[in-house]
Amino acid sequence: MKETIEKRVVGLFLLMLVILAYVAWSSLHNIKENIKSNAWVNHTHAVIIHAGDILSYLHAGDAALRTFLITGDDRDRQGYRVAYSTMVENWTEAEALTRQSEEEKALHERFLDLSLLISNRMEIAGTMARGRAQGGLDFVRQQFNSHPDVESISKIERAVANIEKTENGLLKERDEQQHLQAQATKTTVYTGLGVNFVLLALVVWLMRDDLIARRKAAQALEEANAMLEAKVQERTAELLKSNQSLKQENLERRWSYQALDHQLRYNQLIINSIAELVFVISRALNISRVNPAVVHATNWEPQELISQSIERVLQFPPDPVGGASQNPLTAAMREGRQLLDRPANLLARSGRIIPVYYTLIPLHDQDKIVGGVVTVRMQLSAQQQRQS
Amino acid sequence: MKKHILSIDDEADIRELLQEVLTMKGYRVSTAADPGQAKKIIKEDPPQLIIMDFQIEEGDGFVLIEEIKRLGPDIPVLLLTGAVFDRAVVRDTIEKKVTSYLDKTASLSMIVSEVERLLGDAPTSSERL
Numbered sequence: 001m002k003e004t005i006e007k008r009v010v011g012l013f014l015l016m017l018v019i020l021a022y023v024a025w026s027s028l029h030n031i032k033e034n035i036k037s038n039a040w041v042n043h044t045h046a047v048i049i050h051a052g053d054i055l056s057y058l059h060a061g062d063a064a065l066r067t068f069l070i071t072g073d074d075r076d077r078q079g080y081r082v083a084y085s086t087m088v089e090n091w092t093e094a095e096a097l098t099r100q101s102e103e104e105k106a107l108h109e110r111f112l113d114l115s116l117l118i119s120n121r122m123e124i125a126g127t128m129a130r131g132r133a134q135g136g137l138d139f140v141r142q143q144f145n146s147h148p149d150v151e152s153i154s155k156i157e158r159a160v161a162n163i164e165k166t167e168n169g170l171l172k173e174r175d176e177q178q179h180l181q182a183q184a185t186k187t188t189v190y191t192g193l194g195v196n197f198v199l200l201a202l203v204v205w206l207m208r209d210d211l212i213a214r215r216k217a218a219q220a221l222e223e224a225n226a227m228l229e230a231k232v233q234e235r236t237a238e239l240l241k242s243n244q245s246l247k248q249e250n251l252e253r254r255w256s257y258q259a260l261d262h263q264l265r266y267n268q269l270i271i272n273s274i275a276e277l278v279f280v281i282s283r284a285l286n287i288s289r290v291n292p293a294v295v296h297a298t299n300w301e302p303q304e305l306i307s308q309s310i311e312r313v314l315q316f317p318p319d320p321v322g323g324a325s326q327n328p329l330t331a332a333m334r335e336g337r338q339l340l341d342r343p344a345n346l347l348a349r350s351g352r353i354i355p356v357y358y359t360l361i362p363l364h365d366q367d368k369i370v371g372g373v374v375t376v377r378m379q380l381s382a383q384q385q386r387q388s
Numbered sequence: 389m390k391k392h393i394l395s396i397d398d399e400a401d402i403r404e405l406l407q408e409v410l411t412m413k414g415y416r417v418s419t420a421a422d423p424g425q426a427k428k429i430i431k432e433d434p435p436q437l438i439i440m441d442f443q444i445e446e447g448d449g450f451v452l453i454e455e456i457k458r459l460g461p462d463i464p465v466l467l468l469t470g471a472v473f474d475r476a477v478v479r480d481t482i483e484k485k486v487t488s489y490l491d492k493t494a495s496l497s498m499i500v501s502e503v504e505r506l507l508g509d510a511p512t513s514s515e516r517l
Binding site: 247262 | 409412
């Protein structure tokens, strides 16, 4: 779209340039033609003037000749001689002016015809002048009466008038041509300028159209940018929210860990602070945990006791009712019963046997027995009992 | 202006976590590990809420509660502890001494909700929607 408009604008400008070039060429051509016409007009006027002068000097020469013919005075000869001589000069110049041009060939022929008339006239004049000098006025009168072409001046006048008329006709024709040429030049210039203005208006219209399109495109781009910006902001907000949520979760996890750790340590402290020996056992009577009092009293290390049966450190007396010694914890755990202050023997790591009382508390988690706690206290000797 | 909360606990991790989460929620949080620090903050920059544990360095939680009541009788106290296990005991004794009680095993969001409730910042039902 953009490229098409640019091409159109450039094309229109080129067309305008071509039109302007044509107008300039046409104007220059017409100016040259005008100059040529002016030269021709000047030339024609020169021919007309020379033709007019031929007639004027002929009249002047005739007048001077008549004066000489009347007076017979040699001093009056100079007047007609000069006048005739100037007349011939004018004819020669006019003939020369019309000799070159093809257009003036007919005119040139007329000048040649005119030369015959002039020659005749000058010959008659010479005869008259010579006769006056030799035969006096009678001879002159005789010549006037006998010579049929003595008044040939009227022929010359007609020939010159014809020449002038022809030349004036040509001048008029050329004038009309010049007028037409000027009109054509004017029309060409006005038309060229008019077309150029129209083209310029078209270019302006195209450019305005292009500008509107560009403005619309810019607006669309701006809207797209705004939309993108909004989306980015929305996404950023989502990410921020997600990040906040993750942070919250992380904090929550850390808090749970801290709270549990705190709770565990607190519980551990409570258990560790009990002076009695504490054994935490599983349902199968295996030791899962002991407190420091156990280590202190038996010298067993926790790792030597954990996962071992409690019978490793606690020996139960034989059943007074029936035969062999039986671990009373097994039945109590199965039934979920407590055993309180029962006698037993604690076996220290050194092999020493310490008489103790034990208590079993089964651990209930809702409806299930998940293990038990056995607490052991020393049996006091008679002396110890007295002291306590 | 941000509301001021004082967190009293002997464990640095707990103090830091509470400070972090409450700061995120837009509160200004001061922390104290012992009664001396706590009393100094209460005197110099009285908080709008105190969150405390029983277990504190160089002191006793119950005694500190009494001192706080004396220094700032209107300051609400949220007891956050893992030391008391019996709900009946909590209901009958501890909750009478403090404004609110939460077990330390409570979630952080629950603690934050309780803080907002005590400070009057809890979202209304329409805001929750």
